[in-house]
Amino acid sequence: xxxxxxxxxxxxxxxxxxxxxxxxxxxxxxxxxxxxxxxxxxxxxxxxxxxxxxxxxxxxxxxxxxxxxxxxxxxxxxxxxxxxxxxxxxxxxxxxxxxxxxxxxxxxxxxxxxxxxxxxxxxxxxxxxxxxxxxxxxxxxxxxxxxxxxxxxxxxxxxxxxxxxxxxxxxxxxxxxxx
Numbered sequence: 001x002x003x004x005x006x007x008x009x010x011x012x013x014x015x016x017x018x019x020x021x022x023x024x025x026x027x028x029x030x031x032x033x034x035x036x037x038x039x040x041x042x043x044x045x046x047x048x049x050x051x052x053x054x055x056x057x058x059x060x061x062x063x064x065x066x067x068x069x070x071x072x073x074x075x076x077x078x079x080x081x082x083x084x085x086x087x088x089x090x091x092x093x094x095x096x097x098x099x100x101x102x103x104x105x106x107x108x109x110x111x112x113x114x115x116x117x118x119x120x121x122x123x124x125x126x127x128x129x130x131x132x133x134x135x136x137x138x139x140x141x142x143x144x145x146x147x148x149x150x151x152x153x154x155x156x157x158x159x160x161x162x163x164x165x166x167x168x169x170x171x172x173x174x175x176x177x178x179x
Contacts, residue, residue, distance in 0.1 A: 037136040039156060043068075043147045044135040048102065048125040051115030056100060056123050059151070065092075065174040066147040067099045067167075070138045073114035074105070078142040081160050086121040088168065095175045096149070100125060104133045104141065146170055149179045 037044055043066075047057040058066065069085060071078035082101060089099040099122035105111035108128055115124040127133055136145060139158070144167060146155040155170050 037145060037153050037156065039153050041153060042151050043145070043153045044132075046132045046135065048127055048132060050123040050125055051103075051112055052119075053123065056125055058100070058147075061098045061100075062151050063149050063179055064096045064098045065149060065171065066145075067097060067171060068136075068145040068147060069099070069101045070104055070133055070136065070141060070143045070145075071101055072103065072105050072141050073107075073110050075141045077160055079118065081142045081144075082118065082120055082124075088171065089121050092171060092175060097171060097175060098122070102127050102132055104130060104138060146174060148174050148177060 043058060045057065045059045047055050049055050058068075067085065067088070069078075069081065071082060073079075085099050085101070089097060101120065101122060102125045103111040103115070104127055105114075108126065111124075111126060125132075136143070141158075142160050143156065143158040144160065145153060146157075146167065148154045154174060155167065157167055
C-alpha cells in the first residue's frame, strides 16, 4: 500500500468506521422513534396509570382542551400550581377543559404518598419510566402544555409565576375555538 497501511489495518479502520456509523444511525432512530412535543404538531399520545383510578389515555380526550402539566412531589412551585389548576379545572370543566398532571418523580412511592395526601380535582398520573416527560422534552418543573381540541400542542409554558396565570387567557382562547 502506498500510504504504508496494510490491508489488515484498512479492514480494521473500515469495520471501526462502519460500527460508528451504525451506532450513530441507531441513536438517530431511537431519538426519532419518540415524537417530541412541538407547538403546532400533534401531541404525542400516551397512556399512564392514575395514582387513584385506572389508566388515562390522552387521545381519549380529543375534542376537549387538555391542560397537561408535569410535576414532582419535591417541587414546591409544582404543589402550588396543582392547587391553582384545581380551581381552573372546576371553573372550565363544563366548557370542555380536561386537566392532567404527570409526575416525573424518581421515587414512585413518594409520588403515590403525595397524591394521596394532596387530592386533586383531576388525575395525577405516574410516568414511571419517564417516557412521556421525554416525549414532551420536559427540562423544568412545572411545565404546562396546552393541547387544542384537534390534539395539537398550542402552548408550552415552563415559567409558572404563582398568581400570574397568564395561561388562563390561552385556555379561554382554546375553549372558544370550535372543533
